[in-house]
Amino acid sequence: MKNENILVIEAGRAEKHYWVDLWRYRELFYILSWRDIAVRYKQTVIGVLWAILRPLLTMAVFTVIFGKLAKLPSDGNAPYAIMVYAAMLPWQFFSSSVSEASNSLISNTQLITKVYFPRIIIPISSLVTSFIDFLISFAILVLLMVYFRFTPSWNVFFLPFFVLIAFLAAAGIGLFITALNVKYRDFRYIVPFIVQFGLYISPVGFSSSIVPEKYRLLYSLNPMVGVIDGFRWAILGGEATIYLPGFLMSIGVMLGFLVLGIYKFRKMEKTFADVI
Amino acid sequence: MSDVVIKAEGIGKSYLIGHEPKGKDKYVALRDVIADKTKGLWSKIRNPSLYEHKDIEEFWALKDVSFEVKRGDRVGIIGRNGAGKSTLLKVLSRITEPTRGRVSIKGRVASLLEVGTGFHPELTGRENIYLNGAILGMTRQEIKRKFDEIVDFAEVEKFLDTPVKRFSSGMYVRLAFAVAAHLDPEILLVDEVLAVGDIGFQKKCLERMQSVSNDEGRTVFFVSHNLDAIVSLCSKCILLVDGNSIFFDKVGSAIDAYTTNNLTVKNPVNFENVKGFGDMIGGRLLEFGVFDAKGAPASSFSMWDVMQLTLGVFIENLKIRWQISIAVMDKSQRVVSILNSEWSDADLNLKAGKNIIRVSIPKMDLFPGTYSLTPMLRQEGIVSTHKINNAFTFEITEPQTKRGFLNISKYSTGSQVWVNHVWEKTDGEIK
Numbered sequence: 001m002k003n004e005n006i007l008v009i010e011a012g013r014a015e016k017h018y019w020v021d022l023w024r025y026r027e028l029f030y031i032l033s034w035r036d037i038a039v040r041y042k043q044t045v046i047g048v049l050w051a052i053l054r055p056l057l058t059m060a061v062f063t064v065i066f067g068k069l070a071k072l073p074s075d076g077n078a079p080y081a082i083m084v085y086a087a088m089l090p091w092q093f094f095s096s097s098v099s100e101a102s103n104s105l106i107s108n109t110q111l112i113t114k115v116y117f118p119r120i121i122i123p124i125s126s127l128v129t130s131f132i133d134f135l136i137s138f139a140i141l142v143l144l145m146v147y148f149r150f151t152p153s154w155n156v157f158f159l160p161f162f163v164l165i166a167f168l169a170a171a172g173i174g175l176f177i178t179a180l181n182v183k184y185r186d187f188r189y190i191v192p193f194i195v196q197f198g199l200y201i202s203p204v205g206f207s208s209s210i211v212p213e214k215y216r217l218l219y220s221l222n223p224m225v226g227v228i229d230g231f232r233w234a235i236l237g238g239e240a241t242i243y244l245p246g247f248l249m250s251i252g253v254m255l256g257f258l259v260l261g262i263y264k265f266r267k268m269e270k271t272f273a274d275v276i
Numbered sequence: 277m278s279d280v281v282i283k284a285e286g287i288g289k290s291y292l293i294g295h296e297p298k299g300k301d302k303y304v305a306l307r308d309v310i311a312d313k314t315k316g317l318w319s320k321i322r323n324p325s326l327y328e329h330k331d332i333e334e335f336w337a338l339k340d341v342s343f344e345v346k347r348g349d350r351v352g353i354i355g356r357n358g359a360g361k362s363t364l365l366k367v368l369s370r371i372t373e374p375t376r377g378r379v380s381i382k383g384r385v386a387s388l389l390e391v392g393t394g395f396h397p398e399l400t401g402r403e404n405i406y407l408n409g410a411i412l413g414m415t416r417q418e419i420k421r422k423f424d425e426i427v428d429f430a431e432v433e434k435f436l437d438t439p440v441k442r443f444s445s446g447m448y449v450r451l452a453f454a455v456a457a458h459l460d461p462e463i464l465l466v467d468e469v470l471a472v473g474d475i476g477f478q479k480k481c482l483e484r485m486q487s488v489s490n491d492e493g494r495t496v497f498f499v500s501h502n503l504d505a506i507v508s509l510c511s512k513c514i515l516l517v518d519g520n521s522i523f524f525d526k527v528g529s530a531i532d533a534y535t536t537n538n539l540t541v542k543n544p545v546n547f548e549n550v551k552g553f554g555d556m557i558g559g560r561l562l563e564f565g566v567f568d569a570k571g572a573p574a575s576s577f578s579m580w581d582v583m584q585l586t587l588g589v590f591i592e593n594l595k596i597r598w599q600i601s602i603a604v605m606d607k608s609q610r611v612v613s614i615l616n617s618e619w620s621d622a623d624l625n626l627k628a629g630k631n632i633i634r635v636s637i638p639k640m641d642l643f644p645g646t647y648s649l650t651p652m653l654r655q656e657g658i659v660s661t662h663k664i665n666n667a668f669t670f671e672i673t674e675p676q677t678k679r680g681f682l683n684i685s686k687y688s689t690g691s692q693v694w695v696n697h698v699w700e701k702t703d704g705e706i707k
Contacts, residue, residue: 009370009379031410039398114393115411116370184306273372274291 018266022118029121033128040129051133052140055088062088062205072206075232075240079148085141086235087204087228090166093134094173094224095195100126101174102181102191105272112272119269120262123178127170134163141235153237162230165254169223172258179261179268183275203228209241216246223257226250280382281463281495282345282368287377288519289338289363337363339519339666341377345512347462350489350496352506352527354534355516361499364516365389365465368497383462383495386413390467392452397441401432401451404440408455422458429484430454450477457484463495464488482509503531518669543573544586545667554653554662558593561662562630564651566670575668579644579675579684579694583637585615587651591626596655598626600633603650604642605666612647612692618656641694642672644685 007017041048059081066072067080074080101123105112108122145152177194181187202224203211211219219225226247232240338360345351353361366372368379369387394411395404405426409419419426427433430450432443440448456466466485486509488494500506506513506527513530515522524530544565568574569582577583585602601616615635617624624633648666655661674681 007381007385009367009374009381010377011373011375027415028410028413031407031416035396035399035403035407038403039396042398110390111394111411113371114389115387117411180306184309186306190306270373273366 018118022120025117025121028117029125032121033125036126036129037132048136051136055085055092055137056140058092059085059088066205072210075207075209075236078236078240079150082141082144082148082150083207083232083236083240084205085144086232087202089134089137089141090162090227090231091199091202091204091224092137093130093166094170094227095198096133097127097130097170098174098177099191099195100130101170102177102188105178105182106185106188119272120175120265123174123265124171127167127174130170131167152235155234155237157234159231159234162227162234165230165251166227168258169227169254172254172256172261173223175261175265176257179265182272183268198222198224207232207240208243208246216243217249220246220249221253223250223254226254279346280344281347282343282379282381284341284343284368284379285377287338287341287364287367287374287379288336289360289367289372290334290336290375292334336519338367338374341514341516341519341521343514343521343523345495345497347495348489348493349512350486350498350510352510352513352530353497353499353516354503354506354513354530359516360519361516362389362467364514364521365467365497365499369465381463384413384460385463385465386456386459386461387465388412388453388456388459388467389465391449395440395448395452398439400439401436401443404451405455408452412456412459413461414459418460426454426458429457429480446477453477453481457481457488461494463497465497467499478505485509503534507531543575543668544588547664547667553665554660556662558596558655559589559591559598559653559661561651561653561664562588562590564588564649564664564667566649566668574670576671576673577640578673579642579682580639583640585635585637585649587633587635589626589631589633589653591628591631594626594628598624599654599656600624601652601654602635603652605648605650606692607646612642639696640672641696643689643691643694644672644674645692646671 062084063081066084067074074083104122104126105119111117111122112119144150177187177191181191201222208216208219208225208229220243227250229240229242229247229250233242341360341364353364355361363372365387366389367374368381369385369389371387371389392404392408394408396407399407405423406416406419410416427436430447430453432447432451435443435447440451443451456464464485482505485496485498489496496509498506498509510527513524513527515524515530515534522530522533524533544563546563547561548563565573565586566575567584567586568577569584571584587600587602589598589600591598599616599618601614601618603611604613604615606612615637617633624631646669648669650663650665651667652660652663654663674683674685676682
């Protein structure tokens with residue numbers, strides 16, 4: 001007998017082996033991520049192009065409106081376009097992650113009602129798809145920098161750290177909304193609103209340094225403020241500065257959301273198969 | 277003992293079903309929640325007692341399912357629609373949690389509740405084998421090793437690189453089942469999946485399931501309405517009746533029990549392995565049977581029929597003044613009536629040890645519908661010592677009168693208890 005472990009199923013028992021199961025099902029995680037990516041880029045002409053065009057066009061519009069028309073200052077001497085694009089990267093990743101994740105369970109209803117696996121795999125693997133888009137957009141950033149002859153500083157080596165923060169922020173808020181979306185189906189109408197609203201209250205089209213000093217801590221309650229500032233600091237080097245209390249505040253809020261998201265998801269997860 | 281791979285003890289699964297006004301979405305919308313909460317708040321202020329009432333009903337898809345299955349057993353699960361077959365498989369495969377009870381499982385479980393779970397139409401046959409295999413719990417290495425075997429079994433080698441959306445439904449099923457058939461779990465749960473696919477392939481699948489269990493000592497659970505398939509594949513059988521299970525060592529007797537129309541549950545029901553509710557100090561219930569006028573076990577009665585209930589009671593403490601009662605409940609678990617030995621002034625003359633008590637109902641005055649009986653053993657004034665909820669479910673059917681069968685149900689009056697009465701025309705004044 002290969003496996004002498006005895007599995008006990010009881011009400012409320014699933015808790016105990018959840019994280020072990022998550023590890024055991026890691027192959028499923030890889031393959032679901034792979035499926036999402038494969039399907040996304042199959043039979044769609046503009047699949048990859050879309051990942052390039054969206055941030056580029058948004059960047060162009062923001063640069064014209066905020067930089068040229070409103071004449072907002074950039075961070076230091078960095079070209080306005082690169083400053084916007086550096087924020088565009090985490091923002092696009094965040095917004096597409098949240099919207100993909102929130103729909104992921106519903107579009108995988110078939111799996112949830114027919115097979116057991118830790119459900120958290122589904123929204124997280126949908127983050128991976130968004131992450132691929134992020135990587136593609138990142139390649140464009142490199143081209144932009146070459147075009148503007150902008151040399152990054154050593155700060156750029158901290159970028160992976162900020163990418164991780166962006167990932168965790170997306171995961172926390174994504175999981176929270178995903179759980180609510182299964183229970184309350186009209187939540188999907190709220191998600192696009194949150195995403196759109198978030199674009200304006202996050203410092204995507206402008207530098208967060210234009211926010212008055214006394215409001216900056218309050219402003220940093222938005223976890224994306226910390227993430228975006230971090231990205232700018234890493235990419236623009238000495239041109240952008242990090243407002244440390246605000247950054248820590250954003251990280252705190254982000255971690256809070258992560259815990260809340262996982263907690264809420266775990267709590268609702270048991271009933272997903274029954275309510276979906 | 278070590279040969280027992282699955283042991284289920286009193287599994288129950290309840291769902292909450294809301295009774296919403298017709299035409300409303302079955303999903304909960306946040307909008308409704310907010311609206312209801314606000315409404316609720318208002319009515320709570322105005323009329324606090326009304327607030328208790330909710331349009332939510334608890335529905336027990338599984339009530340009390342217990343069994344022990346040994347390694348290498350091929351267990352058929354049969355029962356009518358809604359008896360809880362699929363819910364049982366879902367609980368065993370951990371898709372949904374039981375509300376009560378406990379299952380211990382030794383070994384890896386794979387479930388096949390649907391053909392081609394997770395197949396993606398845009399992906400090719402090859403890609404789907406990997407995808408489906410992973411979903412069913414195989415590792416990539418395992419799939420790689422068995423890949424050729426799977427393709428062979430499914431007979432689709434020519435179409436491996438075609439998206440499965442272009443597959444015929446037969447090919448699709450074959451490929452899906454081939455993946456599942458090459459799983460290496462110690463326990464395989466299979467739901468009605470063979471209903472699709474051609475007969476030759478169905479046979480191949482049955483043989484494959486038989487051989488994995490015979491040669492490799494796998495345990496197979498197989499749900500089907502196809503009794504022939506159950507007979508040819510299974511060695512043991514679980515009959516589910518309204519969420520209760522009866523385990524049969526011989527498939528033949530299970531099928532007999534299932535096809536014999538009247539027997540919807542073991543009758544008399546034995547409570548030796550059922551805990552029920554209460555402390556059982558000084559006495560307990562042993563068994564319970566429901567019989568018709570001639571004394572034959574029955575679970576379906578015409579309205580106004582004779583009904584006889586027999587209750588086995590074990591009494592240790594004779595000093596207690598015992599009361600025996602049987603609650604008659606409707607489908608929504610509302611008590612329709614209570615039969616109580618004390619109130620009937622019955623002198624049961626209980627002795628120490630086993631007592632058999634008979635309750636005769638000369639005319640069952642209930643309207644057509646489904647009802648259940650909950651026997652209780654209780655001490656005067658004290659909560660019950662032993663109580664078995666819904667020990668027996670029976671049905672009251674339309675009565676036959678001089679003018680043929682009545683069709684009372686169609687009026688949906690909601691009426692449940694018939695009040696004995698007489699109609700006549702009298703002469704003279706109202707008085």
